[in-house]
Amino acid sequence: MRERIGVAHGRFQPLHLGHLEYLLAAKALCRLLLVGITNPDPSQITQEPAEPRRSAPSSNPCTYYERYVMVERALVRSGVRRAELRVVPFPHSYPERLRYYLPADPLLLLTVYDQWSEVKASRFEALGLRTRVLWRRDQKVTSGSAIRERIARGQPWEHLVPVSTAAVIHEFGIEQRIRELLALVGTAEERP
Numbered sequence: 545m546r547e548r549i550g551v552a553h554g555r556f557q558p559l560h561l562g563h564l565e566y567l568l569a570a571k572a573l574c575r576l577l578l579v580g581i582t583n584p585d586p587s588q589i590t591q592e593p594a595e596p597r598r599s600a601p602s603s604n605p606c607t608y609y610e611r612y613v614m615v616e617r618a619l620v621r622s623g624v625r626r627a628e629l630r631v632v633p634f635p636h637s638y639p640e641r642l643r644y645y646l647p648a649d650p651l652l653l654l655t656v657y658d659q660w661s662e663v664k665a666s667r668f669e670a671l672g673l674r675t676r677v678l679w680r681r682d683q684k685v686t687s688g689s690a691i692r693e694r695i696a697r698g699q700p701w702e703h704l705v706p707v708s709t710a711a712v713i714h715e716f717g718i719e720q721r722i723r724e725l726l727a728l729v730g731t732a733e734e735r736p
Contacts, residue, residue, distance in 0.1 A: 550574030562685030580634025595660035617708035696726040
């Protein structure tokens with residue numbers, strides 16, 4: 545039996561093939577999928593001890609709107625009907641605020657790869673939010689930081705993202721922004 549509303553979330557900096565796998569698996573379990581975009585407002589990002597680099601400007605080069613477009617285009621291109629999809633801000637840095645962004649009693653669908661994923665799951669459960677872990681894995685398909693690093697170094701990266709994501713990155717000039725942000729950070733050892 546499919547849930548009425550399921551919620552998947554992520555930073556999507558940028559949206560990559562691993563994200564798309566997660567979002568499509570979440571959609572298969574619900575009639576309406578809400579995709580929550582975390583860190584929607586740079587002024588509202590908090591430092592996370594379990595994942596300290598995720599709050600750095602160089603780790604968040606895409607705007608909320610750009611990520612919204614990435615998510616929507618990738619899912620629609622993958623066959624998800626727009627009527628079965630919503631994209632919303634998801635301020636997980638302030639989990640007590642989630643009730644202002646989500647409908648009553650949604651099912652939060654998560655994937656677990658690391659300590660940070662476990663921290664988020666614990667936070668949601670502590671708030672009384674229904675959660676389900678779709679899978680636990682030791683290895684990710686790829687990561688946003690690996691893709692940003694490849695972009696900054698001029699290495700191939702488009703094979704790691706949906707075609708629609710690559711188009712958004714080109715359309716909005718995100719490649720140049722990533723290069724500039726990572727150049728400010730310094731050497732590769734200092735980068736997220």
